Amino acid sequence: MVIDSRLKAVYEGTSASDAEQRLLTEQLAASMAPDEVHDVLDGACTLIYMFMTWLRKAYEDNERDPIEHVVPDLVATMRMMPRSVRPEVIPTMAGMVVAAGTGLSPNLWRKQYGDWTQEEMNPLEATAFLxxxxxxxxxxxxEFATRMISRALASVQPE
Structure with missing residues (x-):
């Protein structure tokens, strides 16, 4: 939902200020238990995996390399976002996208390097958004990406 609302704001030319958005995010995180925050983090990684899986299939259907077309665009855009994405975390986001693009879960990929840091939260959200x-x-x-995720969620059978 966060990604969808940010996309709509960009497309419509409206948005809350960074400070307002940060405050809302902090309030949401403060209202959650630690395991719920971890679940949201896992959800963001799952979105990135699903997006990269779709992109990989779409590019390969056109005999193109998804990594070659997605990662440089992602990195270049993140470099233009220095207030939201610190330069030192861009390689981490690029590595995660490459891992997801080759079929490796971002959650499993990240476990090799330890826990996510606070400095990586905005870039993680930006990666899913981009x-x-x-x-x-x-x-x-x-609205294609939002519909794709909504359909995937609707098709999941409850346990």
């Missing part, structure tokens, strides 16, 4: 926007751009449909 991948969703990339999907929307190549499909020509501003």
């Amino acid at each position: 991948l969703a926007e990339h999907i929307n751009r190549i499909t020509g449909d501003r």
